[in-house]
Amino acid sequence: MIKFLKKYKAFLFGFIIIVPIFYLLEYVGFIIIPDDGHIVFNIYTLIWGFIIALPIHYFKKNKRTVIKVLSLFVLFFIVLVIDSYMNMPDNPITFTLMMGFWLGFAYVLSPSFIKKYWKLIVFFTALYFYTSYT
Numbered sequence: 001m002i003k004f005l006k007k008y009k010a011f012l013f014g015f016i017i018i019v020p021i022f023y024l025l026e027y028v029g030f031i032i033i034p035d036d037g038h039i040v041f042n043i044y045t046l047i048w049g050f051i052i053a054l055p056i057h058y059f060k061k062n063k064r065t066v067i068k069v070l071s072l073f074v075l076f077f078i079v080l081v082i083d084s085y086m087n088m089p090d091n092p093i094t095f096t097l098m099m100g101f102w103l104g105f106a107y108v109l110s111p112s113f114i115k116k117y118w119k120l121i122v123f124f125t126a127l128y129f130y131t132s133y134t
Contacts, residue, residue: 014053018045024077028084072104092133099125
């Protein structure tokens with residue numbers, strides 16, 4: 001039994017990650033968890049727990065990629081929390097963090113492209129912020 005748990009511990013991590021995310025999303029107001037809908041909540045937790053766990057299980061040999069993906073999830077939820085608390089339209093902090101999230105996502109998918117064109121990406125990002133906030 002212990003060998004089975006060691007082999008598939010990514011699925012346990014998936015469930016440990018997704019439950020606080022659901023409660024954070026409910027707190028922010030993105031989803032509504034009904035008080036009497038425990039069966040629906042358990043089904044969604046099961047499905048999303050497996051969805052989160054599959055990449056962790058697949059990339060367990062490459063731990064740096066898993067850490068990058070998890071840090072991107074953390075950055076995304078920080079953006080959600082900051083945006084919900086500030087109540088400010090066109091928030092520059094939210095835009096900056098979302099740009100960082102999408103650049104990080106692109107870097108995980110294709111690091112050679114980001115390394116090759118990083119000067120252009122920085123230039124056009126700075127140009128975007130300059131034209132948006134001046």
